[in-house]
Amino acid sequence: MRITALAGGVGGARFLRGLLHHARRTAPQTSGGNDSDRLELTVVGNTGDDITLFGLRVCPDIDTLLYTLGGGVHEGQGWGRADETHHVAEELAALGAEPQWFTLGDKDFATHVHRSQLLGQGMPLSAVVDRLSARWGLPEQGVRLLPMTDTPVETHVVVEEAGEQRAIHFQEWWVRHRAALPAERFVVAGLDRATAAPGVLDAIREADVVLLPPSNPVVSIGIILGVPGVRDALRGSRAPVVGVSPLVGGRPVRGHADVCLRTIGVEESSAAVAGLYSDFLAGWLVDEDDPMPDRRGLEVLRRPLLMSSVEAAADMAGAALDLGLRLRAERASA
Ligand code: FO1
Numbered sequence: 001m002r003i004t005a006l007a008g009g010v011g012g013a014r015f016l017r018g019l020l021h022h023a024r025r026t027a028p029q030t031s032g033g034n035d036s037d038r039l040e041l042t043v044v045g046n047t048g049d050d051i052t053l054f055g056l057r058v059c060p061d062i063d064t065l066l067y068t069l070g071g072g073v074h075e076g077q078g079w080g081r082a083d084e085t086h087h088v089a090e091e092l093a094a095l096g097a098e099p100q101w102f103t104l105g106d107k108d109f110a111t112h113v114h115r116s117q118l119l120g121q122g123m124p125l126s127a128v129v130d131r132l133s134a135r136w137g138l139p140e141q142g143v144r145l146l147p148m149t150d151t152p153v154e155t156h157v158v159v160e161e162a163g164e165q166r167a168i169h170f171q172e173w174w175v176r177h178r179a180a181l182p183a184e185r186f187v188v189a190g191l192d193r194a195t196a197a198p199g200v201l202d203a204i205r206e207a208d209v210v211l212l213p214p215s216n217p218v219v220s221i222g223i224i225l226g227v228p229g230v231r232d233a234l235r236g237s238r239a240p241v242v243g244v245s246p247l248v249g250g251r252p253v254r255g256h257a258d259v260c261l262r263t264i265g266v267e268e269s270s271a272a273v274a275g276l277y278s279d280f281l282a283g284w285l286v287d288e289d290d291p292m293p294d295r296r297g298l299e300v301l302r303r304p305l306l307m308s309s310v311e312a313a314a315d316m317a318g319a320a321l322d323l324g325l326r327l328r329a330e331r332a333s334a
Contacts, residue, residue: 003041156186
């Protein structure tokens with residue numbers, strides 16, 4: 001069974017960890033269960049968060065997916081490594097190196113050093129991600145992680161300060177300013193010239209089901225949808241696309257999806273987020289307390305959407321997957 005997911009950072013990674021847990025706990029116990037049931041997951045990761053710091057290329061959403069699915073993530077933060085130390089960052093601060101508002105741990109630095117070393121040798125980002133995925137044992141779990149594009153792109157935020165507009169990097173807005181600086185709009189430098197990374201469009205076209213985890217619909221999934229060809233592939237895919245609302249009661253479970261939706265002039269509701277995907281969405285999970293969106297042709301399921309544990313995430317991901325498989329079966333018999 002081939003599943004493709006478009007994912008951003010913490011919420012997407014936790015959802016996909018739940019999906020893998022769901023697959024393991026429902027796998028046929030008999031040995032040699034026919035391979036067609038084995039879950040093969042392709043994750044298309046957002047690279048709009050990427051930033052160059054201290055001369056190193058940092059890919060926050062890709063790294064959050066690697067560390068979470070690979071079992072090395074700092075669970076409380078949802079990003080960065082568990083059991084970290086910060087000697088390099090402390091020395092950089094002593095040297096007066098900027099910026100100091102983005103916390104990089106020592107083990108995390110190794111990822112950025114090696115990635116920058118390989119990129120510097122001319123290796124495309126997708127090949128670098130393959131190397132990092134191998135270190136984290138993703139292939140053994142049947143997981144292939146692809147950056148959405150090998151083209152360097154960066155999400156910047158146009159902010160208004162003292163009556164003048166200027167663009168700052170998304171991470172500075174998100175981390176340093178906690179998304180509290182009024183944002184005029186998002187600009188993704190390089191996206192219009194980007195091409196989907198090798199395998200991305202085929203993974204969407206050839207999937208049995210495509211899943212949209214509860215990642216930020218504007219600055220994570222929205223950015224992936226902006227890669228030329230991705231939206232058309234979703235529209236034309238034989239796979240039903242099933243998404244999970246990132247809002248519960250109109251509020252994001254974590255992060256600042258509400259602020260991002262307001263910035264693009266979209267209502268902060270799960271129905272409005274489903275509207276952003278309406279040209280390809282077939283199924284939608286909303287929290288059990290949320291109003292049912294009355295969208296024709298959209299199959300809506302009510303489920304608890306708080307991923308308070310891996311088991312809860314597995315229940316949620318399992319429900320999304322089962323909805324996708326049901327919709328696929330209905331299409332096949334139509
Ligand atoms: N998020 C923060 O809120 N504060 C940080 O200092 C921070 C550092 C950081 C370092 C590496 C990394 O991969 C992610 C990091 N994040 C941090 C999360 C990052 O901002 C993500 O892009 C967002 O969480 C959105 O996915």
